Amino acid sequence: MNETATGKRTMILNMGPQHPATHGVLRVQLELDGETVVKATPVIGYLHTGIEKNAEAKLYYKVIPMTDRMDYLAPMSNNLGFCLALEKLLGLEMPPKVIYARVLLTELTRIASHLVWVGTHALDLGAMSMLLYAFRERELIIDIYEAVSGQRMMSTYFRIGGLAYDLPEDFDKKVKNILKVIPERLKDYERLLNDNKIFRGRTIGVAKISGDDAVNCGLTGPILRGSGVNYDVRKANPYCGYDQFDFNVPLGKNGDVYDRYLVRMEEIKQSLRIVQQALEGMPEGPYQVHAPGIVLPPKEDVLSKMESLIFHFKLITQGFTPPRGAVYQAIESPKGELGYYISSDGTNKPHRMRVRPPCFVNLSVLPKLIEGGLVADVIAAIGSIDIVLGEVDR
Amino acid sequence: MKKVYSGIKNLIIGLFTTGKHLGRHAITVQYPTERWPMPERSRGIVVLLSDKETGELNCTTCLLCMRACPTAAIRIDYDKDEKGKRILKDFVVDQGICCFCGLCEEACNFAALKMATKYEFATYKSEDLIWHTDKLQEIGRDVPYEKPERKKPEAKPAAPKPAPAPNPLPAPEEKPETKDGSKPEVNDAN
Ligand code: SF4
Ligand code: SF4
Numbered sequence: 001m002n003e004t005a006t007g008k009r010t011m012i013l014n015m016g017p018q019h020p021a022t023h024g025v026l027r028v029q030l031e032l033d034g035e036t037v038v039k040a041t042p043v044i045g046y047l048h049t050g051i052e053k054n055a056e057a058k059l060y061y062k063v064i065p066m067t068d069r070m071d072y073l074a075p076m077s078n079n080l081g082f083c084l085a086l087e088k089l090l091g092l093e094m095p096p097k098v099i100y101a102r103v104l105l106t107e108l109t110r111i112a113s114h115l116v117w118v119g120t121h122a123l124d125l126g127a128m129s130m131l132l133y134a135f136r137e138r139e140l141i142i143d144i145y146e147a148v149s150g151q152r153m154m155s156t157y158f159r160i161g162g163l164a165y166d167l168p169e170d171f172d173k174k175v176k177n178i179l180k181v182i183p184e185r186l187k188d189y190e191r192l193l194n195d196n197k198i199f200r201g202r203t204i205g206v207a208k209i210s211g212d213d214a215v216n217c218g219l220t221g222p223i224l225r226g227s228g229v230n231y232d233v234r235k236a237n238p239y240c241g242y243d244q245f246d247f248n249v250p251l252g253k254n255g256d257v258y259d260r261y262l263v264r265m266e267e268i269k270q271s272l273r274i275v276q277q278a279l280e281g282m283p284e285g286p287y288q289v290h291a292p293g294i295v296l297p298p299k300e301d302v303l304s305k306m307e308s309l310i311f312h313f314k315l316i317t318q319g320f321t322p323p324r325g326a327v328y329q330a331i332e333s334p335k336g337e338l339g340y341y342i343s344s345d346g347t348n349k350p351h352r353m354r355v356r357p358p359c360f361v362n363l364s365v366l367p368k369l370i371e372g373g374l375v376a377d378v379i380a381a382i383g384s385i386d387i388v389l390g391e392v393d394r
Numbered sequence: 395m396k397k398v399y400s401g402i403k404n405l406i407i408g409l410f411t412t413g414k415h416l417g418r419h420a421i422t423v424q425y426p427t428e429r430w431p432m433p434e435r436s437r438g439i440v441v442l443l444s445d446k447e448t449g450e451l452n453c454t455t456c457l458l459c460m461r462a463c464p465t466a467a468i469r470i471d472y473d474k475d476e477k478g479k480r481i482l483k484d485f486v487v488d489q490g491i492c493c494f495c496g497l498c499e500e501a502c503n504f505a506a507l508k509m510a511t512k513y514e515f516a517t518y519k520s521e522d523l524i525w526h527t528d529k530l531q532e533i534g535r536d537v538p539y540e541k542p543e544r545k546k547p548e549a550k551p552a553a554p555k556p557a558p559a560p561n562p563l564p565a566p567e568e569k570p571e572t573k574d575g576s577k578p579e580v581n582d583a584n
Contacts, residue, residue: 062464065495129412136421143433150437150509156495168435191411194539197404309503316501317461344474361532 008033013375017046021124021379024389028366028378040367044360047393055353059319060086061160063353068154070110070355071391073116076102076109076145079158079335084239085329086160089322090294090357098162099241104175104278105148105157106240106331107271109180112141112266113334113386114271121261121383122193125202130192139187144174161295162288175279179272184267193261203258207369207381210255210266220262221336221358223385227255233332240331245274257384263266264386294320319348335359335386355394359387432511437496440468440487440535441510442527445541451531452506452541455480462501467491487530489515490523510537 016027025046031039051070055063067082068075080102087094094102119134142152149157149166157164193199209219211227224231232249234242250266252259288295296315297308324346330339336358345351362385369381423430432438444451457480460468471483499509512533515524 058464062497065464065493065497133415139421147433147437148435150433150435150496151494154494156497164496165435168433172541188411188414192408195404196408197401296500299503312501312503313458316458 010038015378017043018251022382023120023387024392026363026382026387026389026392028382030375030378032375035376036369037373037375037378040365040370040378044363044389045394047389049390049394051394052353052355055350058324059348061315061319063350065154065156068156069336069390070357070394071113071333071335071359071388072153073388074109074113075153075155076105076157076332077331077338078180079156080106080240081329081331081333081338081340083158083160084331085327085342086322088329089325089327089342090160090291090320092161092289092291092294093163094240094289095285095287096241097287098285098289099244100278100282101163101287102158102166102240103192103242103245104275104282107274107278108141108144108175108178110334111178111268111275114139114268115141117264117334117383117386118189118193118261121380121386122199122384124379125199127192127196127199130189133185133188137182137255140174140178140181144171144178145280147171147174151213159288160297161291162286166287172279175275179276179279182272183269186265200258202376202380203261203384204256205254206257206374206377207384208254209365209369213368214255214365217338217368218361219365221332221334221362221386222267222361223258223365224336225249226252226260226263228253228326233330233337237330239329245277247271247274248331257380260384321346321348330356333358335388335391336362355391357388357391357394359385359391360394363387363392403452428465430514434511436511437494437509438511438513439489439509439515439533440492440498440530441508441537442485442530443506443508443534443537444531445537451482451485451503451527452504453485454504454506455482456503458500458501458503459507462497463492464495464497465491465493467493482527485527485530486524488524490520498540505539505541508534508537508539510534 010031010033013030013032014027015026015030016022019026022028027043027046029041029043030037034161049069051066054066058066064079064082067078070078102260108353115134115138115344119131119138122130122134144156145155146152148171149155149164209217209223209227211224211229214224214227215229219227220231220233228251230249230251233239234247235249247270250263250270252263292307292311293315297305297311301308303309321345324344326343328339329338332338337356338358339356341352341356342350343352365380366385369385370378373381424496442451442453455470455472457470460470467488469484469486471486472480473483475481494509498507510533515523559569
C-alpha cells in the first residue's frame with residue numbers, strides 16, 4: 001500500500017512476467033487505486049538474447065538465423081529486413097523472381113502474424129473459439145513455410161542475394177488454397193467478433209490514442225494507422241518492389257482497440273490481394289542474383305569448376321566483405337516499421353548492427369494507453385499493441 | 395430489454411457460426427500413432443550420410459560445415475596421415491545447441507551431411523544430445539539423398555587462382571597445430 005499525494009491509498013500489483021495475457025514475458029507494474037490504474041510501468045528484459053551484440057561476432061550470412069528469433073511470429077520479415085539492408089550496402093539488384101517470391105512470402109507472414117494476433121486478442125477478451133480458428137488458418141501458412149524453407153517457424157529462407165532454394169513444385173497449389181480458404185474464414189471471424197456485444201463493449205473507446213500523440217510517440221504499424229495516420233513503409237518508402245503491387249492502406253478513425261482490430265482485419269485482406277498479384281505475376285528465372293563471392297554457387301558447379309569451389313570455400317570460411325559505410329533499411333513488418341542499421345568497417349563481420357524494433361517502440365506507449373483506465377482494459381490494451389517480447393528484448 | 399434481445403441475437407449468431415464447425419472432421423491427428431507426412435525439405439536433426447554401396451561415410455573432413463555453423467554445434471576431430479590428408483576421427487554434433495538453420499547442409503559439397511526429416515530425439519539428459527559419428531551415421535542410413543556427380547575439377551595449367559572477387563577477402567588466418575598433427579578443432583570462425 002502506498003499513499004499518493006492526494007492522500008489516497010494505492011496498491012502495487014505486478015502483472016506478469018508469467019501472465020498468459022501479457023503475450024510473453026512482459027511484466028507491468030501497476031499502481032492501482034481500487035480498480036483504476038494510477039500508474040503503469042512496463043518492465044522488460046526477461047527475454048534478452050543479445051542478438052545485436054552477437055551479430056558483431058558473426059559473419060554476415062550467419063546473422064540470418066538469429067534474426068528469425070526476434071519476432072518469431074514473422075520470421076520472413078526479419079530475414080527480409082536484414083537481407084535488404086546488406087543488399088543495399090553491397091549494391092545488389094535482385095532478379096524479378098526473388099522480388100516476387102519475397103513479397104509473397106512476407107505478405108503471408110503478415111497474414112499469419114495478424115491471425116495469431118486476432119486469435120490471442122479475442123481469447124484475452126473471452127472469445128475462446130477464435131483462437132482455435134485463427135490457429136487453424138495459420139497452420140496453412142506455416143505448412144507453406146515448411147514446404148518452402150524446411151522449418152515451420154524459424155525459416156531462415158532469404159539469403160543475402162536471393163533465396164536459399166527455389167520455390168517447391170506444389171507451391172502454387174498451396175498458395176491458391178490459402179487464397180480460397182482464408183477469405184471465407186475471415187467472414188466467420190467478422191461474424192463472430194464485429195458485432196459481438198461483449199467484444200465491442202470491451203474494445204470500443206478503450207486505450208485510445210490520438211493521431212498526433214501516436215506520431216509523437218513514434219508508433220508505427222496498425223496501431224498508428226488505427227489512429228488515422230496514413231503511414232506505411234510499403235507506400236511511403238517502397239522497398240523490394242512493393243510499388244509494383246496494388247493495395248490499399250486501411251485506416252482507422254478513433255484510435256481505440258476496436259479500430260486497431262478493424263485495421264488488422266482489413267490488412268489481412270489487402271495482403272491476400274498482394275499475394276494473389278504476386279502469385280499471378282510470378283516470373284520465371286533465377287532465384288539468386290549472380291554475385292560470386294556473395295552468393296553460394298550452385299552445387300553442380302562446385303564439384304566441377306575450380307572457381308566455384310574456391311568461391312564456395314571462401315564464402316563459407318571467411319564470408320564476404322561489404323564496403324565501408326552504414327546503411328539503414330526499414331520494412332513494414334506486421335507490427336510496424338522494422339529497421340536494420342548496419343555499420344560496416346570493411347571487414348567480414350558487422351561493426352554494429354542495430355535493430356529498430358516496432359514492438360519496443362510501440363510498447364513504450366502502454367502507460368499512456370492504460371493510465372486512468374480500469375485493470376480489465378490493461379489486457380485489451382496490451383493485446384492491441386501486438387507485441388512479441390522476443391523483438392522487444394532482442 | 396433491448397439489450398437482452400441483442401445479446402441473445404449475438405449469442406445465436408455465435409453459436410450458429412461455431413456450430414457449423416461442429417460437424418467437420420478433426421484437422422488434428424493423434425500424434426504418437428498418426429503422423430503428418432513431413433515435406434521433403436523439412437529440417438530435422440543433422441545426420442551423416444553414408445555411401446549406399448560401400449556403407450562408408452561420405453564425409454571428406456573438409457570442415458566446411460563446422461565453419462559454417464553459427465552456433466558451433468559441430469565439432470570434428472581428425473588425424474593427418476603421412477601425406478597430410480585428413481582422416482576423420484570423430485564427428486560430433488551437439489543436437490542441443492543446433493538451431494536447425496541448415497547452413498551446414500548448404501556448406502557440404504559431398505552430400506555427407508543432411509538435415510533429415512526426423513525430429514524425435516528427446517532425452518532425459520542434455521549430455522545425451524551430444525551425438526558422435528556412429529550414432530549420426532546409424533540414424534542417417536535410411537535417409538534418401540542424391541549424391542552429386544563428382545567430376546574432376548578442370549585441369550588447369552597453372553595453380554588455380556580465384557577470379558577477382560568483387561571485394562577482396564582477407565587472407566585466412568593460420569591456426570597453430572599441435573605436435574602430433576591432430577588438433578581438436580574449435581569453431582572460431584564465427
Ligand atoms: S543446422 Fe545450423 S546450428 Fe545445426 S549444426 Fe547445422 S549449421 Fe549448426
Ligand atoms: S562439409 Fe560435408 S564433407 Fe565437409 S566435413 Fe562437413 S560433412 Fe564432411
